[in-house]
Amino acid sequence: MSALSFAAERAVAIRAVLAASNVCQRVFTKLVNGETITKKDKSPVTIADYSAQAVVNSILHESFPADPIVGEEDAKDLRGEAGRQMREKVLELANSGLEKALNEDLLLETIDRGTFAGGAKGRMWALDPIDGTKGFLRGEQFAVCLALIVDGQVQLGVMGCPNLPIDAANQDGEKGCLFITVKGQGAFQRNFSSSKETPIAMGDIQSLADASFCESVESGHSNQSESAKIAHLLGITKAPVRMDSQCKYCSISRGDAAVYLRLPVSATYEEKIWDHASGSLLVSEAGGIVSDVHGKPLDFSKGRTLATNSGVIAAHARIHGRVIEAVQKVLFPEGKL
Numbered sequence: 019m020s021a022l023s024f025a026a027e028r029a030v031a032i033r034a035v036l037a038a039s040n041v042c043q044r045v046f047t048k049l050v051n052g053e054t055i056t057k058k059d060k061s062p063v064t065i066a067d068y069s070a071q072a073v074v075n076s077i078l079h080e081s082f083p084a085d086p087i088v089g090e091e092d093a094k095d096l097r098g099e100a101g102r103q104m105r106e107k108v109l110e111l112a113n114s115g116l117e118k119a120l121n122e123d124l125l126l127e128t129i130d131r132g133t134f135a136g137g138a139k140g141r142m143w144a145l146d147p148i149d150g151t152k153g154f155l156r157g158e159q160f161a162v163c164l165a166l167i168v169d170g171q172v173q174l175g176v177m178g179c180p181n182l183p184i185d186a187a188n189q190d191g192e193k194g195c196l197f198i199t200v201k202g203q204g205a206f207q208r209n210f211s212s213s214k215e216t217p218i219a220m221g222d223i224q225s226l227a228d229a230s231f232c233e234s235v236e237s238g239h240s241n242q243s244e245s246a247k248i249a250h251l252l253g254i255t256k257a258p259v260r261m262d263s264q265c266k267y268c269s270i271s272r273g274d275a276a277v278y279l280r281l282p283v284s285a286t287y288e289e290k291i292w293d294h295a296s297g298s299l300l301v302s303e304a305g306g307i308v309s310d311v312h313g314k315p316l317d318f319s320k321g322r323t324l325a326t327n328s329g330v331i332a333a334h335a336r337i338h339g340r341v342i343e344a345v346q347k348v349l350f351p352e353g354k355l
Contacts, residue, residue, distance in 0.1 A: 024166065024174050024200050026081070031164050031176040032198060034077040036210065038070035038162045039178035039194075041115040042148060045069060050155060063151045065107050067091050068129060070147035070162055072112035075131045076120065078143055088167075088322055089132020089145040090292055096126060136291060138170045138319035146292040150263025153235065157181065159265040165295035170319025173201045175296025179265045184209055186274040197268045197300055205271055205304040220305045220334045221273035229276035229337070230256035232266040244348050245279045251344040267297025270332060271304040277341055278332040281311065281349070288323035294330060307338040311345050 049062035071091045078087060096105040105122060113119045120128060134142055143166055150160035159181055166174040177197045184192045184207075194210030197218075206215040223229045231254060233245050245258065259266075259275045266278045278301075280289075298308040298316055309315055310327035317326050333341045 034074040035178040037115040038073040068108040069111040073115040086134035093126040093129040136321040144292040144295045153262030159261040161263040172299040175299045218272040231277035264297040280330040282329045308332040
């Protein structure tokens with residue numbers, strides 16, 4: 019594969035994710051307030067989801083009209099009189115991020131381009147227009163995540179993290195990061211405010227005593243008590259870094275933490291491909307290994323979910339095997355997989 023592989027797709031994906039991230043920030047500024055959060059009103063994040071998906075799908079379709087999209091949203095709740103008020107808000111916000119304005123019919127058609135079923139053959143894009151809905155509403159971490167999958171293999175990933183500090187050591191400094199990766203070409207970070215890209219790599223942890231791990235803020239997304247047992251078994255004493263969304267993949271890819279644990283909370287739950295496609299490639303290109311809790315690679319060829327995987331473990335290649343061993347001891351103490 020040449021060094022120029024996916025150059026056009028890379029440029030279009032960056033433009034799409036940056037535009038959608040900016041739209042999400044407008045939604046937060048206009049629609050999210052203290053009352054929204056105390057009343058657990060999710061309408062702003064729903065509007066942001068739809069607006070961001072419309073922006074990304076429109077930009078992708080303009081450049082790659084034959085490519086299907088596996089997206090999180092469909093437009094059914096925007097249709098008819100019941101959806102009119104939200105539809106009008108979404109249309110206004112989506113058009114604020116697009117050079118060519120959509121009308122209402124085209125808006126619905128554009129959002130519904132994300133209903134592809136996935137599979138093992140051909141090209142497809144996987145999109146999560148807002149990963150980390152509660153983080154978005156709190157003004158904390160969320161991400162716009164886009165990946166290109168070809169014949170079941172993730173080839174490209176771009177993630178926009180509007181609230182992530184550019185420098186983890188300076189939490190009050192400039193925020194807004196894009197993370198960009200193409201298979202075989204490395205992992206990169208750039209600021210929203212600059213097109214200059216910087217190569218990133220996972221921290222090369224020599225001792226697990228120096229490590230820390232990332233996990234979800236929401237206990238419903240990952241089993242935090244079992245994470246604590248795994249950390250103890252590995253000799254990790256640092257407090258976990260808890261944040262929403264695929265920002266966790268981004269953080270460990272640039273060395274902010276060493277391990278990302280997403281442990282199963284249900285025997286029947288299937289992870290969605292758009293929640294892991296771009297992040298898993300970013301970690302792999304930054305020097306890590308991403309697998310499920312059994313050490314199996316994530317399989318993006320089974321449709322819209324990771325149907326044959328359970329949980330997600332990401333760590334530097336040097337320590338991934340030891341993390342899996344600890345995970346197995348905690349999750350399967352009797353050796354039953």
